[in-house]
Amino acid sequence: MPSQISELRAFGLAVRLHRERMHLSQEQLAGVAGFHRTYIGSVERGERNVTLSTISRLARALGITPVQLLKDADRVRQ
Amino acid sequence: MPSQISELRAFGLAVRLHRERMHLSQEQLAGVAGFHRTYIGSVERGERNVTLSTISRLARALGITPVQLLKDADRVRQ
Numbered sequence A, B: 001m002p003s004q005i006s007e008l009r010a011f012g013l014a015v016r017l018h019r020e021r022m023h024l025s026q027e028q029l030a031g032v033a034g035f036h037r038t039y040i041g042s043v044e045r046g047e048r049n050v051t052l053s054t055i056s057r058l059a060r061a062l063g064i065t066p067v068q069l070l071k072d073a074d075r076v077r078q
Helices: A007-021 A026-033 A037-044 A052-061 A066-077 B008-022 B026-033 B039-042 B051-060 B066-077
Strands: none
Touching: A007 A026, A007 A037, A007 A066, A007 B051, A007 B066, A026 A037, A026 A052, A052 A066, A052 B051, A066 B026, A066 B066, B008 B039, B008 B066, B026 B039, B026 B051
16 A cells, blocks of 8 residues: 555554644643553554554543544544 | 453453354364454453454454454443
């Protein structure tokens, strides 16, 4: 799939879009979700192969479900 | 959420339900998805904090999307 961005990059972009929608800084999202700020940055850049637990914690902190977060990642990707 | 099964356990059950729906053994699913048979067993028992890449490989092998697989895990959980 050469013209597509990677799944992890799309996931990271979806996290960033939701974070910005909520007017949160990376540091604020990190605080709410219980991660380090630099970890949020690396997730948003698609550098982390996030686990299901991480997907859920991020989704919860963003006020959405894990299903919705993956749906939005799909949308970003297409 | 004391009366709920864990998210990872629900994910594992959703994988098993789809695998059985396709009449695949753990070994066959492992072969299609490119994992070891014992790994599939541990995922189905909820013992693995699966990554997004693993969720996608399993979903693809089961003929569904990652979003659908997480939706079914939610359904199993409720």
